Amino acid sequence: xxxxxxxxxxxxxxxxxxxxxxxxxxxxxxxxxxxxxxxxxxxxxxxxxxxxxxxxxxxxxxxxxxxxxxxxxxxxxxxxxxxxxxxxxxxxxxxxxxxxxxxxxxxxxxxxxxxxxxxxxxxxxxxxxxxxxxxxxxxxxxxxxxxxxxxxxxxxxxxxxxxxxxxxxxxxxxxxxxxxxxxxxxxxxxxxxxxxxxxxxxxxxxxxxxxxxxxxxxxxxxxxxxxxxxxxxxxxxxxxxxxxxxxxxxxxxxxxxxxxxxxxxxxxxxxxxxxxxxxxxxxxxxxxxxxxxxxxxxxxxxxxxxxxxxxxxxxxxxxxxxxxxxxxxxxxxxxxxxxxxxxxxxxxxxxxxxxxxx
Numbered sequence: 618x619x620x621x622x623x624x625x626x627x628x629x630x631x632x633x634x635x636x637x638x639x640x641x642x643x644x645x646x647x648x649x650x651x652x653x654x655x656x657x658x659x660x661x662x663x664x665x666x667x668x669x670x671x672x673x674x675x676x677x678x679x680x681x682x683x684x685x686x687x688x689x690x691x692x693x694x695x696x697x698x699x700x701x702x703x704x705x706x707x708x709x710x711x712x713x714x715x716x717x718x719x720x721x722x723x724x725x726x727x728x729x730x731x732x733x734x735x736x737x738x739x740x741x742x743x744x745x746x747x748x749x750x751x752x753x754x755x756x757x758x759x760x761x762x763x764x765x766x767x768x769x770x771x772x773x774x775x776x777x778x779x780x781x782x783x784x785x786x787x788x789x790x791x792x793x794x795x796x797x798x799x800x801x802x803x804x805x806x807x808x809x810x811x812x813x814x815x816x817x818x819x820x821x822x823x824x825x826x827x828x829x830x831x832x833x834x835x836x837x838x839x840x841x842x843x844x845x846x847x848x849x850x851x852x853x854x855x856x857x858x859x860x861x862x863x864x865x866x867x868x869x870x871x872x873x874x875x876x877x878x879x880x881x882x883x884x885x886x887x888x889x890x891x892x893x894x895x896x897x898x899x900x901x902x903x904x905x906x907x908x909x910x911x912x913x914x915x916x917x918x919x920x921x922x923x924x925x926x927x928x929x930x931x932x933x934x935x936x937x938x939x940x941x942x943x944x945x946x947x948x949x950x951x952x953x954x955x956x957x958x959x960x961x962x963x964x965x966x967x968x969x970x971x972x973x974x975x
Contacts, residue, residue, distance in 0.1 A: 646962065649958055649961045649962060650958065652958075653954045653955060653957070653958040656950075656954045657947075657950065657951050657954055658718075660946070660947060660951075661717075661718060661721055661947055662714070664943050664946055665714055665717050665943075676699075676939075679698045679701070679730060680694045680695050680698045683698065701727060701729070701730055701940060721947070724738050726738045726940065726943065727940035727944070729938055729940060729941050730937070730938045730939065730940060730941075731932075731938045731941075732938075737941050737944040738944065740929060740941060740944070741929075741945065741948050744820075744924060744925055744926050744929045745925070745926045745948060747820040747841075747923070747925040747926075748918070748925030748927060749952075750841070751841045751844050751845060751914075751923065751925060752848065752914060754841075755845040755846075755847075755848030755852070756848065756852065756903070758845070759848065759853040759856060760852075760856055760903055762849070763852075763853045763855065763856020763857045763859075763860060764856060764860050764896065764899070766782055766786075766853075766856075766857045767786075767856060767857045767858065767859065767860025767863075767864060768860055768861075768864050768891075768895070769782070770783060770857065770860075770861040770864075771860070771861045771864035771865045771895075772864070774861075774865060782857060783857075783858070785854070786853075786854040786857035786858045786861075787854065787858065789850055789851065789853060789854030790854035790855050791854075792851060793851070794847055794851040794916070794917060795920060797850050797851055798843070798847045798916075798917055798920045798921065799920065801847065802814055802920070802921075805843075812843070817839065817840055817842075817843060817921070818840070818922040818923075819922065819923070819924050820840055820841070820924040820925065821833070821836050821837055821840055822836050822839075822840070840923065841923065843921050844914075844917050844918065844921050844923050847917055847921075852906060855902075859898070859899055859902060860895065860896075860899060863895040863896070863897075863898050863899065864891060866895075867891050867894050867895040868891060870894075900960050903960065904953075904956045904959070904960035914927035915927040915928075915930055915931055918931075919931050926945055926948070926949065929945060930942065930945040930946075930949075933945060
């Protein structure tokens, strides 16, 4: 029996390592952060290989353009292309890939082809905050407004108000955002001449100095008001319908009936029992919508000529500025991934069952 017990005992030095491994991998936050980093790595990998394996290698195309336009020798044009794309073309592909990942980790995304001497990271830093402000502000407004109207529709279901708001929400949910943008320009700017569309182009007026001043804030809102209205109008219907369905389902739960039987007030039931549990399913949808809006910002910012990351991406695609395209795709993906990571962490904090079950 002693020999048998000794043979079943774990080997010295292995048990603590296994315990640490299970403790790390079993942590909810660690798993979510690892998943986010793996997603960003996958996107960076696909971007690296797709650019180099796509028909008509963009690096070789740019070398040919330098030779044709400026008459540069092939070696000089090749060195210039390598510096712009932030790669060493003499190295094997896998060595270039490892170096590419290392430069991304240091924030080096290469140099722009069209804007000579401009770093891709500097271009993104200059224009990404405008898209984050416009998209984030509009999503926050539509989310709060949609939750309030959706809960109102559920509490007053089968009423005239419910039918009217449901019809409006369904209509807004089905209209594409670019169509709303064009309608705003045609009617508010052209037909009725209520807004100076030409002056509203860009992210701020020429000569305006950024700062925490009333003039700067008013000017920024003046240029962003039409994109914000477009985002709010095209997303609020989704929040209204989703919140209505979630609140209606929550009102039929047994714990709500038990709370009513205990004599709790309607206000207490709606806030402590119904509202919190009805909002939970909307958190994941909220972060996922950030990705769709960032994708839609390419069209919206182009229509309104709003100088955000979407407009920069359109200019890069039309001008075949591949380093800027790579940087925009990578940064946009990273923003969406980290937004989803934040939502997962908040969801796990609000609902502890998620941390235990996953």
